[in-house]
Amino acid sequence: MIWSFSAPNVSTDTTLTFELTVTDNKGSTAIDNVNIIVRDRNSLPNKVNNSNQLVADAGQDQIIKEGSLITLEGKSISSILNDNxxxxxxxxxxxxxxxxxxxxxxxxxxxxxxxxxxxxxxxTDSELNKAADMIDVLVKNSNNSLESEPRKLVIQTLLDKNPIFRGEKQIIKIDLFDGSSDDKVEGAKIGGHVMDPSKKIKKEFSMNSASAKVILNIAEDARGGNYIVSVNASAPGYSSANMDTNFNVQK
Known part of the structure; x- marks a missing residue:
């Protein structure tokens, strides 16, 4: 969720604190805060002092984890020759x-x-002219990592029959869930195959969905024994996942 608005006019540098509360579909909540400093535009010297083209450059804003090293590197340009x-x-x-x-x-x-x-x-130059620039350093709390860890993707494979006999139809239902919330996963991809006891692939499948239904007709002359349903899945923001499920074909 994004909230955009114009900063208020202030007579002095002012810190505004905002609180974000998120609630999932099970009623669990989490809260985080962020501080925004609104600066008085009249309280600081200009980045460029037009009287002699003295320029201050504080560099780009930074994002860094708490406890890590911050390095601020200032630069300047002065129109005064060999100015100190x-x-x-x-x-x-x-x-x-x-x-x-x-x-x-x-x-x-x-x-x-x-x-x-x-x-x-x-x-400040040798003629005591001044120019200034600002930089913001966002210090991240260790509980809010700079790069989100991939979430866990859970594969659920359900077989219609196990064991199953020759001449019957096996229906394989595959669903993907978020490992933390049990919610269905958006933008997911499911792929895989069914392999018979001789390691021969009997059926391959691939689809862009968090749910899949695979139908396998067991031939009358099919090999008996252990069949393996191998499923691989992926989704944006998740670690890829793999799962094997077995069923037995009887004569």
Whole structure:
């Protein structure tokens, strides 16, 4: 679910906290929070100081796990020839957390929920002109990994008859479920085959669905013994899955 809106006008940098609650079809809920800092547009120097084309560049916003190393690398351009530009990094909202250097490396703090930490880069030239730029570092809580782990895909194979006799019809029903919720899986693919006791493939099947029905006619002269139904399945966001199910053909 996506919610888009315009940030409010503020007279000072303001933190807005939003809470997301999700509920599944069994009534279970999970909650997460995110902080958004709305900045006062008049409180900071411009990225470009037009009086002498002094430019501050704080780099791209970053996303990083809590406890990992953050590296901020500031750059500048000055129209003054051979100008000696100074750099200062400041953590917005914590004026004591500063460093006077173009590069600042430190460990990301541990956070209770995903948290945006804004930093300001201020560059000053030899004529004391200033320019500034901002960067946001999103620190991810360890329970909210940067890359979601693939979910588990569960295959359910049901046989109409076992054992089954020659001349009869075997109906094989295959369903795919989410391993955590037992919900049907969207965008799934099912494939596989049925193999007789001599390892000969008697039927192959493939379909784009979370459910499949495979019909196998057992010939009057079919080999007796153990037949194997091999099913493989995949779906976006899930680990691929495989499952073998046996049935016996009797004379």
């Amino acid at each position: 530009v100074s750099f200062q990094w400041i953590q917005i909202g914590n004026s004591t957390n500063t460093i006077n250097a173009p590069i600042w490396s430190f460990k990301a703090p541990f956070v209770e929920s995903d948290t945006i930490i804004p930093f300001q880069l201020v560059v």
